[in-house]
Amino acid sequence: MSHEILMLLRFGAIAGVFFVLFKFGPKTGAQGRVAKVIMAIAAVAAIACVPSLASTSAGALPLGTVVLCSVYALFALGLNIVVGFAGLLDLGYVAFFLFGAYTAAFLMSDFGYQVSARQGSSKHQFSFDIHFFTAALDTIKGVHISFWLVIIAAALVAAFAGLLIGAPTLRLKSDYLALVTLGFGEILPEVFRNSDNVYGFNLTNGTKGIGPVDQISMGYLHNLPKLPIVGKIPQTITSADNHTKFYVIVAICAVFVYASLKLRDGRLGRAWMAIREDELAASLMGVPLMRTKLWSYAVGAVAGGVGGAFYATIVGTVNVDSFTFAFSIIVLCAVILGGMGNVWGAIAGGVVITWFDYTGLTFLGGKVNQGLGTHINLKDYEFGLFGLVLVVMMLFRPQGLIPATRSKQVKRADMKTANDGDEDLIGFGSDPRVVEEDRLGYGMEVGVDHE
């Protein structure tokens, strides 16, 4: 017991330092820089503490769930760029997840060898036997490439898929875009499910799925001395080693957080937000609509692809049944719950939603049933609860739990005056005055002449 309290205290102290500095610390000048460095160290230390905290949580926070939470946080980060920054409702995010996972499956398993081995005709035999910086043994045939190269490949494949899906669809109005992306999200799994016999070639192994996917090789990091809290880094991450998996996914997330923040404040991010708030005005200001939207799709897809590749190594087998519409909705839920357009909100949303999905509902349900003597299986109400989250958030707090800075500034914006047009997708981000001027400019709804 005392051990757990110690763990909690340590985590609390580190997180407290971070929070106090974040909220009240100096922001500018030399002091600000020092504060930033301390905050960064505190953040790293807090994250390093999480696995030990999880191991003492008595079932409330298993480390496996923590890893999944981080993966979904990564997905939410990616979707946040599409939905939150650029304001394009994508209901087919599962497509990028699928591409990432299958890329890992093709490049990190013995499937490349099996393809040919399973075919009856000896005429067309292709066997791939490639090993490249991998954790897999040489005796195992097939394509085995280092995880760190595979995530780059997955990112490229997903980004390319994003461009392919986006190019014809991004011209559409928001609701049709949602529907067409949803259509793609439904078609792709079916294509992968049915591609086990393409003119005799088994390309995807159909419903049986591809596996086992190789473990992650940590390479030279293994040679590092034993680190405080983290401990010695293993040579390969075994399937039970959630500790190291957690650190890997957090590192990937950190890269995406950094990229998201940089992009948001840069030229591209400002163009995204301009499109989100008024597409017409943005295009009149010289923002190239298609190119900017395509970029948001591609960048958002990269997170989906990388997350998918990582997910493939966790679950071990890539099965087409895991790519459902519900996945797209869960990630969307995370983004909306956290606050569209807010990077930290997306992470928080991803973590909270995933925790409820994998552990929270069962755990809380168990506690409730124990306390009240009832037999409610909260897991049965999962769909409804996610739906409820979407509805309630939209009705009562459309800006999310952690609103983006911009939306905080115009929090009082009256939705009624904000827009009744087509293009302003996220109302909380829009300044009603701007829209009023628009209307005047087009001579549309000029009722009273103020002069």
Add this chain to the structure above:
Amino acid sequence: MAPYGATPTCTSGKVHMADAGISAPQTQDAAIGQTGPAEFGAPRKYTTESILGIVVLGLAVAWIIWSFVSGPTLFLQVLTIGLSNGALYALIALGYTMVYGIIELINFAHGDLFMLGSVMGAIFLEQWVGELKSSAVAWLWLALTILFAMASCALINVVIERLAYRRLRNAPKLAPLITAVGMSFILQNIGIKLNGSAPHSRSSVLPKTSFAIGSVDVRIKYVVVVAITVPLLLLMTWIVQKTRVGKAMRATAQDRDASLLMGINVDRVISYTFALGGALAGAAGVLFVQVNEQTRYDAGFRLGLIAFTAAVLGGVGNLLGAVVGGVLIGVIQSLNDGAPHFFGQKWTQTVMFSILIVMVIFRPGGIFGAHQQEKV
């Protein structure tokens, strides 16, 4: 209604919800950038796109003829299934199209409403009434079941609109859309609670016999479905075209603010539209169970999307279009599933959604609608 609203399309003679109020999914920046003013008022030219469309259409027709020639009996038999399915899709598609016509919302929850209708209808007929076999009394009960499902689905749809969509009517477009997706999940959860998460087989009270026209067997149940659907569609047309409230609906779809000024109770008219759409979905649900003899909680998601494809095919907002689109989609699906030389059932979704995607991208106004472009 919208600041950069659609140009009115006058298609007199067709059953339109409204003329200007319906905006098809226009391509936006085409009008903003290059092509807009130049094409205004110009006669229609044959573009690469339209030629490609004609070629694809020609290929499709050739394919269908090939299929017919290979197995005429099977082809026609499948066609009867397709017509009956199409009638059901038309009923569901109408709900999408009416709601879109009046408040420009893709009501994602509509398919799940249809699912609830099927589950509630089956529970009413089997568990409460206890009719499992085909008889004259059972058919009366079936009629009552349809009325029950229509009433309850109408009620649910009105309640959903009142609780969720009405508050967001003036909100930016993303908000009601996400709310609709959330509602769809809530309804699915209710479906799981009522029906269980596995498909539940139900018994049909329609006769299982068939009669022959030439060498083609026509199942009675398919005829019954069409025989029930057609009067419903006629009734709906009559309500929208001839009654006072129908006129109000059309006026609201055309211009909500102006309707308000004319003394139309817009809230009530929108509620009425949701009730009408819900009722049709309920009827479709009961008939669907009678034909397919099973209920499943996720039927609404897939069928709803297919029905929406039908609505897009006919031009969203166009009532006649929804009916024609529904029948077309029903026929296409059945041909794909059963007729010779098609892809088979495992590709159904791909075929359906490819049609949806191609239509939305290349011909957003539907098969009847002119290709509209949004003018600034």
